[in-house]
Amino acid sequence: MAGIGRTNTVPEMRVRRYLRATGLSFRLHDKRLSGKPDIVLPAFKTAVFVHGCFRHRHPGCSLTANPATNIAF
Numbered sequence: 001m002a003g004i005g006r007t008n009t010v011p012e013m014r015v016r017r018y019l020r021a022t023g024l025s026f027r028l029h030d031k032r033l034s035g036k037p038d039i040v041l042p043a044f045k046t047a048v049f050v051h052g053c054f055r056h057r058h059p060g061c062s063l064t065a066n067p068a069t070n071i072a073f
Helices: 010-021
Strands: 037-042 046-048
Touching: 010 037
Parallel strands: none
Antiparallel strands: 037 046
């Protein structure tokens, strides 16, 4: 589980690039908020949590992988 990145993941970077391209200002990983959201849009009072395929386990997703150790977890 230590090998799974918590910040700056590929899905998170895609969302950040999109927000930057649209000209929106945002903050990253704000520790003052509950849950430490990935992206915070202060102008809209919105917090965004970006979860990748490892966490969600989408049915039929080719990007999901089972852990090699501690499979019961």
